[in-house]
Amino acid sequence: MDNNSPFALWRWLDTLSNFSNFLEGFSYTLSVAFLALCIAVVMGVFHALLATSKFMILKIWARIYVEFFQNTPLLINLFFLYFVLPMMPVVGVTLDVFTIGVIGIGVYHGAYMSEVVRAGILSIPKGQFEAARSQGFSYIQSMLYIILPQTLKIILPPSTNQAINLIKNTSVLAIITGAELMYRVDSYAQSSLNYAPAYIIAGVLYFTVCYLLSFFVRRYEEKLKKVHLSR
Numbered sequence: 001m002d003n004n005s006p007f008a009l010w011r012w013l014d015t016l017s018n019f020s021n022f023l024e025g026f027s028y029t030l031s032v033a034f035l036a037l038c039i040a041v042v043m044g045v046f047h048a049l050l051a052t053s054k055f056m057i058l059k060i061w062a063r064i065y066v067e068f069f070q071n072t073p074l075l076i077n078l079f080f081l082y083f084v085l086p087m088m089p090v091v092g093v094t095l096d097v098f099t100i101g102v103i104g105i106g107v108y109h110g111a112y113m114s115e116v117v118r119a120g121i122l123s124i125p126k127g128q129f130e131a132a133r134s135q136g137f138s139y140i141q142s143m144l145y146i147i148l149p150q151t152l153k154i155i156l157p158p159s160t161n162q163a164i165n166l167i168k169n170t171s172v173l174a175i176i177t178g179a180e181l182m183y184r185v186d187s188y189a190q191s192s193l194n195y196a197p198a199y200i201i202a203g204v205l206y207f208t209v210c211y212l213l214s215f216f217v218r219r220y221e222e223k224l225k226k227v228h229l230s231r
Contacts, residue, residue, distance in 0.1 A: 006196035015197035018188055022198075025184035026205050032101040032180060033167045039106025040166060041159075044113025049143060051118045062114065069111035075172050078104045082176045101173045101180070109166045116158045120151035153224060160217040164210045171206075181205060 005011075051062035069077070081104050086094040095103070124147050132142035174182035181202055189198040 006194075011194040012197045014192060015188070015194050015201060019201070021184055021188070022181060022201060022205070025179060025181040028098075029167070029170045029180040030209070032098060032105065032170050032173070035102040036106035036109065036170070037163055037166055039102065040109040040113045040162070043107060043110025044117050045148070047110065047114040048117035048121060051114065052121050053139065066111045066114055069108050070115075074105065074108050074169055075175060077108055078172060078176055097173060097176060097179065100176070101170060105166060105169055105172075109162055109169070112162050112165075113159065116155050116162060117151065120155035121147055123154055124150055156217060157221065160214060164213060167210055167213075168206060
Protein backbone atom coordinates (compact mmCIF):
# COMPACT_ATOMS: atom_id res chain seq x y z
CA MET A 1 0.00 0.00 0.00
CA ASP A 2 1.21 3.51 -0.86
CA ASN A 3 2.79 5.24 2.14
CA ASN A 4 0.79 8.35 1.30
CA SER A 5 -2.48 6.44 1.42
CA PRO A 6 -4.87 7.55 4.21
CA PHE A 7 -4.93 3.88 5.28
CA ALA A 8 -1.16 3.30 5.20
CA LEU A 9 0.20 1.01 7.90
CA TRP A 10 2.40 3.70 9.45
CA ARG A 11 -0.66 5.90 9.93
CA TRP A 12 -2.44 3.14 11.82
CA LEU A 13 0.61 2.48 13.98
CA ASP A 14 0.98 6.15 14.82
CA THR A 15 -2.73 6.46 15.58
CA LEU A 16 -2.74 3.39 17.81
CA SER A 17 0.20 4.84 19.75
CA ASN A 18 -2.21 7.59 20.83
CA PHE A 19 -4.98 5.14 21.75
CA SER A 20 -4.64 5.81 25.49
CA ASN A 21 -5.40 9.49 24.81
CA PHE A 22 -8.52 8.45 22.90
CA LEU A 23 -9.58 6.21 25.78
CA GLU A 24 -9.27 9.10 28.23
CA GLY A 25 -11.51 11.14 25.97
CA PHE A 26 -13.94 8.24 25.68
CA SER A 27 -14.06 7.93 29.46
CA TYR A 28 -14.88 11.65 29.62
CA THR A 29 -17.59 11.11 27.01
CA LEU A 30 -19.17 8.26 28.99
CA SER A 31 -19.11 10.35 32.18
CA VAL A 32 -20.91 13.22 30.46
CA ALA A 33 -23.36 10.81 28.83
CA PHE A 34 -24.21 9.02 32.09
CA LEU A 35 -24.87 12.18 34.07
CA ALA A 36 -26.73 13.79 31.16
CA LEU A 37 -28.88 10.67 30.85
CA CYS A 38 -29.77 10.90 34.55
CA ILE A 39 -30.90 14.50 34.01
CA ALA A 40 -32.80 13.52 30.85
CA VAL A 41 -34.68 10.77 32.69
CA VAL A 42 -35.59 13.05 35.61
CA MET A 43 -36.66 15.88 33.30
CA GLY A 44 -38.51 13.46 31.06
CA VAL A 45 -40.51 11.81 33.84
CA PHE A 46 -41.22 15.17 35.53
CA HIS A 47 -42.54 16.83 32.37
CA ALA A 48 -44.45 13.71 31.35
CA LEU A 49 -46.26 13.88 34.70
CA LEU A 50 -47.02 17.55 34.05
CA ALA A 51 -48.24 16.77 30.54
CA THR A 52 -50.66 14.10 31.79
CA SER A 53 -51.95 16.06 34.78
CA LYS A 54 -55.39 17.71 34.99
CA PHE A 55 -54.01 21.26 35.29
CA MET A 56 -53.84 23.18 32.02
CA ILE A 57 -51.04 25.49 33.17
CA LEU A 58 -48.81 22.48 33.86
CA LYS A 59 -49.67 20.94 30.50
CA ILE A 60 -48.82 24.21 28.75
CA TRP A 61 -45.44 24.45 30.50
CA ALA A 62 -44.61 20.84 29.58
CA ARG A 63 -45.58 21.53 25.94
CA ILE A 64 -43.42 24.67 25.80
CA TYR A 65 -40.44 22.76 27.18
CA VAL A 66 -40.83 19.91 24.70
CA GLU A 67 -41.49 22.10 21.66
CA PHE A 68 -38.60 24.46 22.42
CA PHE A 69 -35.92 21.80 22.69
CA GLN A 70 -37.30 19.55 19.96
CA ASN A 71 -37.26 22.45 17.51
CA THR A 72 -33.88 24.00 18.30
CA PRO A 73 -30.46 22.44 17.51
CA LEU A 74 -28.46 21.04 20.42
CA LEU A 75 -25.42 23.03 19.30
CA ILE A 76 -27.25 26.36 19.69
CA ASN A 77 -28.26 25.42 23.24
CA LEU A 78 -24.66 24.54 24.09
CA PHE A 79 -23.40 27.78 22.51
CA PHE A 80 -25.86 29.70 24.67
CA LEU A 81 -24.55 28.07 27.85
CA TYR A 82 -20.93 28.53 26.80
CA PHE A 83 -20.92 32.03 25.25
CA VAL A 84 -24.11 33.87 26.19
CA LEU A 85 -24.79 32.80 29.78
CA PRO A 86 -21.55 34.33 31.18
CA MET A 87 -22.39 37.70 29.55
CA MET A 88 -25.94 37.95 30.85
CA PRO A 89 -26.15 40.92 33.29
CA VAL A 90 -28.34 39.24 35.89
CA VAL A 91 -27.04 35.67 35.75
CA GLY A 92 -23.44 36.03 34.61
CA VAL A 93 -22.51 32.41 35.37
CA THR A 94 -19.51 30.78 33.74
CA LEU A 95 -19.71 26.99 33.55
CA ASP A 96 -16.95 24.56 32.67
CA VAL A 97 -17.33 22.45 29.53
CA PHE A 98 -18.11 19.27 31.49
CA THR A 99 -21.00 20.95 33.32
CA ILE A 100 -22.25 22.54 30.11
CA GLY A 101 -22.24 19.14 28.44
CA VAL A 102 -24.09 17.42 31.26
CA ILE A 103 -26.74 20.14 31.69
CA GLY A 104 -27.12 21.08 28.02
CA ILE A 105 -27.35 17.55 26.65
CA GLY A 106 -29.39 16.30 29.61
CA VAL A 107 -32.03 19.03 29.41
CA TYR A 108 -32.15 18.77 25.61
CA HIS A 109 -32.78 15.03 25.58
CA GLY A 110 -35.16 15.38 28.52
CA ALA A 111 -37.66 16.87 26.05
CA TYR A 112 -37.50 13.74 23.89
CA MET A 113 -37.60 11.48 26.93
CA SER A 114 -40.68 13.37 28.13
CA GLU A 115 -42.56 12.43 24.97
CA VAL A 116 -41.53 8.80 25.34
CA VAL A 117 -42.72 8.63 28.94
CA ARG A 118 -45.91 10.55 28.17
CA ALA A 119 -46.79 8.12 25.38
CA GLY A 120 -46.11 5.22 27.74
CA ILE A 121 -48.38 6.68 30.43
CA LEU A 122 -51.20 7.29 27.93
CA SER A 123 -50.92 3.68 26.72
CA ILE A 124 -51.90 2.36 30.17
CA PRO A 125 -55.64 1.48 30.26
CA LYS A 126 -57.79 4.09 32.01
CA GLY A 127 -59.12 1.37 34.27
CA GLN A 128 -55.75 1.37 36.06
CA PHE A 129 -56.18 5.04 36.97
CA GLU A 130 -59.77 4.49 38.08
CA ALA A 131 -58.78 1.50 40.21
CA ALA A 132 -56.06 3.56 41.87
CA ARG A 133 -58.50 6.37 42.66
CA SER A 134 -61.00 3.92 44.06
CA GLN A 135 -58.33 2.72 46.48
CA GLY A 136 -57.72 6.26 47.70
CA PHE A 137 -54.43 6.86 45.87
CA SER A 138 -53.53 10.44 44.99
CA TYR A 139 -52.35 11.32 41.48
CA ILE A 140 -48.67 11.15 42.49
CA GLN A 141 -49.15 7.90 44.41
CA SER A 142 -50.98 6.36 41.46
CA MET A 143 -48.14 7.30 39.15
CA LEU A 144 -45.34 6.14 41.45
CA TYR A 145 -46.80 2.84 42.58
CA ILE A 146 -49.08 1.73 39.74
CA ILE A 147 -48.68 3.56 36.42
CA LEU A 148 -44.94 4.24 36.09
CA PRO A 149 -43.85 0.65 36.94
CA GLN A 150 -46.09 -0.59 34.12
CA THR A 151 -44.93 2.19 31.83
CA LEU A 152 -41.28 1.18 32.26
CA LYS A 153 -41.69 -2.01 30.24
CA ILE A 154 -43.42 -0.13 27.43
CA ILE A 155 -40.94 2.73 27.12
CA LEU A 156 -37.75 0.68 27.44
CA PRO A 157 -37.01 0.32 23.67
CA PRO A 158 -37.62 3.99 22.72
CA SER A 159 -35.83 5.14 25.87
CA THR A 160 -32.81 3.09 24.84
CA ASN A 161 -32.85 4.75 21.43
CA GLN A 162 -32.81 8.13 23.18
CA ALA A 163 -29.89 7.02 25.36
CA ILE A 164 -27.95 5.95 22.26
CA ASN A 165 -28.67 9.28 20.54
CA LEU A 166 -27.55 11.08 23.69
CA ILE A 167 -24.23 9.23 23.72
CA LYS A 168 -23.60 10.10 20.07
CA ASN A 169 -24.60 13.73 20.63
CA THR A 170 -21.81 14.20 23.17
CA SER A 171 -19.54 14.57 20.11
CA VAL A 172 -21.02 18.06 19.66
CA LEU A 173 -18.94 19.16 22.64
CA ALA A 174 -15.90 19.06 20.36
CA ILE A 175 -17.15 22.34 18.86
CA ILE A 176 -16.74 24.14 22.20
CA THR A 177 -13.32 22.65 22.99
CA GLY A 178 -14.48 19.84 25.22
CA ALA A 179 -12.09 17.13 26.36
CA GLU A 180 -14.30 14.30 25.11
CA LEU A 181 -13.46 11.71 22.49
CA MET A 182 -14.21 13.67 19.31
CA TYR A 183 -12.25 16.70 20.48
CA ARG A 184 -9.19 14.56 21.12
CA VAL A 185 -9.61 12.73 17.83
CA ASP A 186 -10.01 16.01 15.94
CA SER A 187 -6.94 17.49 17.62
CA TYR A 188 -4.82 14.44 16.81
CA ALA A 189 -6.11 14.15 13.22
CA GLN A 190 -5.41 17.81 12.44
CA SER A 191 -1.91 17.69 13.87
CA SER A 192 -0.91 14.35 12.29
CA LEU A 193 -3.16 14.37 9.19
CA ASN A 194 -4.09 10.76 10.03
CA TYR A 195 -7.78 11.43 9.62
CA ALA A 196 -9.00 8.02 8.42
CA PRO A 197 -7.53 5.82 11.21
CA ALA A 198 -8.44 8.33 13.94
CA TYR A 199 -12.08 8.67 12.90
CA ILE A 200 -12.45 4.94 12.30
CA ILE A 201 -11.22 4.22 15.84
CA ALA A 202 -13.60 6.84 17.23
CA GLY A 203 -16.46 5.28 15.27
CA VAL A 204 -15.61 1.84 16.61
CA LEU A 205 -15.64 3.11 20.20
CA TYR A 206 -19.02 4.80 19.75
CA PHE A 207 -20.41 1.76 17.96
CA THR A 208 -19.23 -0.62 20.68
CA VAL A 209 -20.95 1.09 23.59
CA CYS A 210 -24.13 1.85 21.61
CA TYR A 211 -24.37 -1.67 20.24
CA LEU A 212 -23.85 -3.25 23.66
CA LEU A 213 -26.57 -1.03 25.11
CA SER A 214 -29.06 -1.97 22.40
CA PHE A 215 -28.04 -5.65 22.62
CA PHE A 216 -28.70 -5.94 26.35
CA VAL A 217 -32.02 -4.15 25.98
CA ARG A 218 -33.07 -6.56 23.23
CA ARG A 219 -32.19 -9.47 25.48
CA TYR A 220 -34.22 -7.94 28.28
CA GLU A 221 -37.18 -7.50 25.93
CA GLU A 222 -36.94 -11.14 24.88
CA LYS A 223 -37.06 -12.21 28.53
CA LEU A 224 -40.14 -10.08 29.12
CA LYS A 225 -41.86 -11.65 26.11
CA LYS A 226 -41.06 -15.17 27.36
CA VAL A 227 -42.43 -14.34 30.80
CA HIS A 228 -45.56 -12.86 29.22
CA LEU A 229 -46.11 -15.90 26.99
CA SER A 230 -45.57 -18.33 29.87
CA ARG A 231 -48.43 -16.80 31.83
